[in-house]
Amino acid sequence: MKKQSPKSPIPARETNRTTSPSMEQYIETIAHLLTKDKVCSISDIANEAQVSRPAASRAIRDLAGKKLVEHRAYGYVDLTPQGQSLADELTLRHESLFRFLHGVLQFDEDHADEEACRLEHQLDDAIVGRLAMLTELIEKDADLKARWERLLKRRGPAR
DSSP states (O other): OOOOOTTOSSOOOOSSOSSOHHHHHHHHHHHHHHHHHSOBOHHHHHHHHTOOHHHHHHHHHHHHHTTSEEEOTTSOEEEOHHHHHHHHHHHHHHHHHHIIIIIISOOOHHHHHHHHHHHTTTSOHHHHHHHHHHHHHHHHOHHHHHHHHHHHHHHOOOO
16 A cells, blocks of 8 residues: 555555445445444345345455455355455545535535545545645635635535
């Protein structure tokens, strides 16, 4: 894994990722279910992700092959330490993007959350890191924030 810049508020990601956006969505779904219910099954994952059981089963098999989840036949699914680390990283990326979209660009919460979900799997580390830094700068500088918000109001509502 790349070294994290000391000023970067989010962890650096490997440039040659071994997980697809779809796999990352499954990791997030499993992490969410484990936080909520402490255990999760293939059926739980399929229901939460709104996919068929066979599709969820194939995804879990692929994730197990990458050592991101542990799953025994007909048993519960759990994240490995590597899978939990990826889930934590994705949560931080999502939060950074949400703060930028909602707090800086002033999109409504639902829209900002939906877009953060899409973007967290697509954007390069450097872009997410700099957006997080820009968000922090604007949040800390009251004058800059006020000037930015006046400019946004003149341009009309976002959504």
